[in-house]
Amino acid sequence: MIIFWILAGGLLVLALVFIVTPLLQSAPQEDLIEQDALNLEVFRQRLKELDADLEAGFLDQDRYAAARHDLERELLYDVDAGQQAPAQKPTPSALSRWLIGAALVILAPISAVLIYLQLGEPRLADPLQVAASAQAAEESGQSGASLEELVTRLEQRLQENPEDIDGWLMLGRTAFATGKTEQGLQAIEKAYGLAPDEVDIKLAYAEALAAASPTKSLEGKPAELIRAVLDEDPTNRIARWLTGMIAFQKEQYASAVDTWEKILAELDPNGQEAANLEGMIAEAQTRMGTPTDSGAQASVEGSVEPSAVESQAPPAAAGDADIQVTVSLDASLADQASPEDTVFVFARAASGPPMPLAVQRLRVSDLPRSIRLDDSMAMTPAMRLSAFDQVVVGARVSKSGDAMPQSGDLFGETGPLTVGKDTQISVAIDQVRP
Template sequence: MTLFWIVTVILVLIAGAIFVIPMYKGKEQDDVASRDELNKAFFKDRISELEEENSEGLVVNQDELVSELQQSLLDDVPMQAKQQAVGISPLMVLPSLILLVGICYGMYLSVGSLTKVEAWQETVSRLPDLSKRLMDDQNAEPLSDQEMDDLTLALRTRLHDTPNDATGWLLLGRIGMANRDAETSQGAMLRAYKLDPGNPEIKVGYAQTLMLVGDPNQGDFARQILRSVVQRDPSDVRALSLLAFDAFERNEYQQAVSYWTMMKNVIGENDSRTNMLTRSIERAQARIDKVSTLDVSGGSVTDKVSTVDVPADSVMVNVMLDPTVLLPAQGFLILSVHSADGAPMPIAARRMPLSSQFPITVTLDDKDSMIPERKMSSLSEMIVKARIDSDGNVMTKQGDWYGQSDVLSLGTSTIVTINKQYQ
């Protein structure tokens, strides 16, 4: 802001100089020269008239008249020296200068959004502190929504000035994931990946955003990136975790077991995450032997669901199909958990090959979380959506059938009936 005010002062001084200097200096006037030029013009005109009159025979003694004109011209030659016009008094200029300065700064203060500019500059100055708090996993006071917005603004400002800062783009991508903004997250991570494709942190972050989109082609590329990270550093827990979650979501339970086992070997038996990994391995192993489904024959679906014990950190979803729904020849069933306010970005999701066996019962928990740092169990209330995806791309919805539950609490069950179609 200091530079800005210096520039404004310079501009106002230039404007004042343009306004004052001509007034103070005044305009030079030469009355003597003007009178002399007028006499000469009059003399020449009178000579021309005498010549015309002489040619017409009206003049008797032309030479005498010419002599008289010459004598009159000599008698009227000015003898005074050239004079300079007097400049304007400074007391007359001062009010004009005050008015000029007042108008300039008054207009800026009224329409220049000075308070917003100052708030923006103050936000930019807080970038190091906000970034440190965001990256500090031990921080007891997480960033508020307003602070996240401030951090995004400050970071975008810095990236505008230094567009080749790969770390800055990585941080912006992580903020996008935290805000459930898939477009911002993917764009920022892609920019970081192009700037520094060999950075493991950037590769893992970019792969994670690609997995959030759900496009099979991008998912394959994401897995390729993560495998390259693990190949270079088999102890990269984040890459192993993402590969395990992805394999479990794709029903590749044996691969999930392998990745989780590798993670256990890396972190050791004394790590607090060991118990969670053990449960994940047991769950995947159970899925290998048998995929649990709910048999609704012999009773109403509501009664069956309500009698099933649901773990406190999960939700059980029974997906039913309306008779009017026409299933595509191939596709996927996508279940997603959203916050109770209906935010479009899911907190947890699972995609499974489409089956003609409906209804289907699925239990969703933290293993299905989209981002390990934001688990499904962090929601006390949520909404579950089910969609039949015909082309394997979660970004396209036209023509897909879907259904949505009411708001439910963690540790309960619900029924989602697919009976609507995106137009």
Template sequence: MNELYIGAFLLTLLALASVLWPMRRRALVDSAATEAREEENVQLYREHHRELERSLAEGGIDQEQYQRLELELKRNLLADQAAIGQRRYQNKGRPLLLVTAALLVVGALWWYLERGSAADVELTRLQQQVAMDNFAAMQAGQQPDIEPTRALIQAIEARLKSRPDNTRYWYMLGRYASQVGDYQRAETGFRKVYEQSPNDPGAASELAQAIFLGNGNRINDEVSFLVDRALEGDSQDTTALGLAGIRAFEARNFRDAERYWLRAVESTPEGAPGRQALMAGVARARSEQGADGAPAPVSDSASWQIPLTVSLAEGLEAPAGATLFVFARQYNAGPMPLAVYRGPVPQFPESIILDETMAMTTKDRLMQEGQIELVARISSSGQAMPQPGDLQGSLGPLDMGALPEQITVKISERL
């Protein structure tokens, strides 16, 4: 920002010098010329007057002619002096013009710096710098430095002192404060956004999430109200759907938790942050339904079913309290599962049926065509994402249109 001010100041000085110096030089030249012209007129008047007196004394003209010619000579001198006086008056006005021009330029610069968009330009520069630094850190496999983001937050707060009604600045404050884990500031920013624009998409859900995180990942009455308000405005608001699923799960309403999280998965692109967590939540909700005595996930009305057996290779042993994940995914189409089973590690071999009720999407007849891969994983951490030390096995490709009668997935490797 200092470089911007210095550059603007130097350019202003250069512009003033390029205008004022020629004008000042012209004024000096005109002033000298005016004084010389005035001196010359006086000398000419005196010479002509002496000639008139000499003509009168020699009898070349009479008294009446002398008086008439002398009067005409005085009139000419007065006319020349009046013209010179007018020029001198004009020259005296030039300094005022120069000062006015200088004040106008300086005043315009001050007004721009004080009231213009210089601060917005600086905020944009800081945002771009933070984005580039974070991207470079991620490419290098490093944790991004949060200090530049904190500096950006301070710049946003400084700007808000003169622009307290600017919703965009409050949103920026909430967004960047959330990134550094400062949920109190994030709540302040998103609350201002909600107060000023309560019906804007995401206004209620962003505030709900900031309060939830700042409250130790607990749902309170305000969060619940904001979640309902957000879903009334946009039934596909993924932030609100995620929080609604958490609320239902905490109330042991596992079917609703599954339903909310499935809708959130549908609205979240593959590879987007949070999608894996949502899918793991769906699997957990389905597992809890079975643990509570709910009907098994196998459904006679499912459009497809995959009966399979999971076995454990000799020499491998599942850790106590580990979790078994079994999922189907499209072959050579990325890691995202199409259907997931989650449950406690059984006595192997174990028979499991994957069907459409376990799908990570509600699209009809999802897996009727194409090739799939079956994966079984024993997770000691209970997380859906693979971790070092997990046990895993896979089988594929399998043609969904011609599945073998007996399918066995052997867990035979340690990650």
């Protein structure tokens, strides 16, 4: 189960690659400079994540070194691709082939892992600087460009060219990354309306629909889109992965394992994608043997018709779990926080992936405050409070509001709590991150 959490961190990595790649195809030099700035920012975030993984002990030194090497190589590839890109943008199908070769999954809302980055525990090492890309950004005055500024430019570009499919797709995924679910769904719907037959866009739309639904369910229209992709291309790994997630979401763990093991057999056993998938399989296997799981279940992949996928009910526990949390700031630390500082309140599994199962955002001026964490706040279909027996609830004060924890952040956590039993708890923010 330890490796499983890597998927959570990897989702931001993969999704941001998906966001950045279309922009790398633009011809104008000012666009290439903006792309370099965004590439560098993505690289820094990903490197911080790897450093945090190593510090937390979830990655050994060999795996860390291999992942860092791949990260550096990918950045150089992205920058080089942007500098050498021809004026003619490749077709979406070409983009599809590149993406499928680069990543296994584009399946969950980016917001899930962005929040994980905000709540993660490990201390950070200094990020590696890439001289060439950084210099290009500085010379153009873009080194300090924020994601919001880049999004504003993208929105302006889309006003001038509303037929830019990749632009709408990028805007949608970025909106999800910043928690703007409705805007993200609308943008991806726009891309789908422009190219409803493109495999990439069908899957992105399925993902967006699930991310925007209260239950994060892949049933209904998402299942139809996934099935349509498999009807067209039964070998599509992303669609097959998602059918496994449909089974996982329905607690049909044997079907999920069967589907994912077939994909695993096609991957490099030493690659990161295989490690991610092995973690998901291990997670499903730990849940097998529950009353809802049956060896007689048909495999979702290839044998379950769309109507069957849509007709089955979601897990009975969905939406049932909730915890009332009273958050306070210890008086001894009051002088170290400002009223406008951001406070993240979250629940995560006591053992298993550390990405949050539910999260709320407050300000220090709101404290003390009682809030509710429940299944409606789940970031991914399978990661809900009701899916775990024990959770840890915590709160963190971030002066900068940055995605990654910083030295000096104030925080507090409970011990393991039993879901369904410990329904009213208190969290005191009484520690300082070294």
